[in-house]
Amino acid sequence: xxxKPQIPYTGPGIPLKxxxxxxxxxxxxxxxxxxxxxxxxxxxxxxxxxxxxxxFTSKHILDSVEQALAGAKKLEITLDNPALNPTADQSDSDxxxxxxGELGDSLSAAWALVRSNKDISRWIFPNxxxxxxxxxxxxxxxxxSGNWNNSNQPDIDPIDNPxxxxxxxxxxxxxxxxxxxxxxxxxxxxxxxxxHDYDVASSVAGGGPGVxxxxxxxxxxxxxxxxxxxxxxxxxPQPIEEEMTITPLLTxxxxxxxxxx
Numbered sequence: 001x002x003x004k005p006q007i008p009y010t011g012p013g014i015p016l017k018x019x020x021x022x023x024x025x026x027x028x029x030x031x032x033x034x035x036x037x038x039x040x041x042x043x044x045x046x047x048x049x050x051x052x053x054x055x056f057t058s059k060h061i062l063d064s065v066e067q068a069l070a071g072a073k074k075l076e077i078t079l080d081n082p083a084l085n086p087t088a089d090q091s092d093s094d095x096x097x098x099x100x101g102e103l104g105d106s107l108s109a110a111w112a113l114v115r116s117n118k119d120i121s122r123w124i125f126p127n128x129x130x131x132x133x134x135x136x137x138x139x140x141x142x143x144x145s146g147n148w149n150n151s152n153q154p155d156i157d158p159i160d161n162p163x164x165x166x167x168x169x170x171x172x173x174x175x176x177x178x179x180x181x182x183x184x185x186x187x188x189x190x191x192x193x194x195x196h197d198y199d200v201a202s203s204v205a206g207g208g209p210g211v212x213x214x215x216x217x218x219x220x221x222x223x224x225x226x227x228x229x230x231x232x233x234x235x236x237p238q239p240i241e242e243e244m245t246i247t248p249l250l251t252x253x254x255x256x257x258x259x260x261x
Contacts, residue, residue, distance in 0.1 A: 004115060007122045012196035017189055018247040024182040028237035030146055031173040035060070035153040036160065037237060041134070041142050041180055042068040048138075051077040052131040052194045055147035056095045057088035060155040066102045075099065076108040078198045080129040081117055087150035110201035110208055120206030135191040139184050146176030158234045170232035186246055193250070
């Protein structure tokens with residue numbers, strides 16, 4: 001079989017610009033305050049969300065996105081389609097199908113051009129589109145180490161609304177960091193790169209909405225999850241507002257062993 005052709009990564013034609021000024025940042029972690037603050041970020045959407053994401057399999061986050069975008073608000077999302085997370089409520093394909101049913105023409109969705117996705121005809125990313133960034137209304141950025149999965153963003157609020165199962169849930173959850181940055185210049189800059197990823201992906205055969213119902217990959221064995229035993233200490237969000245310079249970076253990770261696609 002002929003090898004799937006690679007196409008080069010291109011940017012949107014603008015540089016990633018450092019931003020200097022008084023910036024408001026909300027620093028927080030999961031499972032401590034991840035989902036409550038993500039939900040708050042989503043529900044403040046006025047007109048549009050632009051998202052680049054590796055994995056999105058949590059129903060409570062899906063419900064929050066659908067609620068946040070009710071009323072003809074726009075969603076543009078470029079999504080990877082990795083092996084099914086063992087905590088998933090639905091596959092990435094199911095997530096997009098649900099969004100299509102709820103949002104209709106207000107949704108623009110594409111598979112990231114990852115080589116392992118057999119449904120796309122060309123690839124840019126060798127192993128994964130391992131990004132977790134959302135831009136709200138060209139004003140505010142959500143940036144994280146964690147996906148929109150139950151293991152990364154469990155539906156608990158141990159800071160403001162403690163529950164009896166918080167410790168149990170935390171022990172089987174990932175520890176992830178998140179920042180919400182209020183700065184229009186930074187938001188518009190990152191939004192341009194996300195929008196360009198979508199434009200390129202949607203223009204390639206297999207990247208557009210017509211194949212978003214593809215079956216998910218193999219399930220990650222649940223045995224890979226390690227449950228912590230110590231008592232979990234929950235940290236409240238830490239707001240920061242001060243003069244600073246933020247320099248956005250574009251990173252690339254290449255594996256030394258490539259799958260035979």
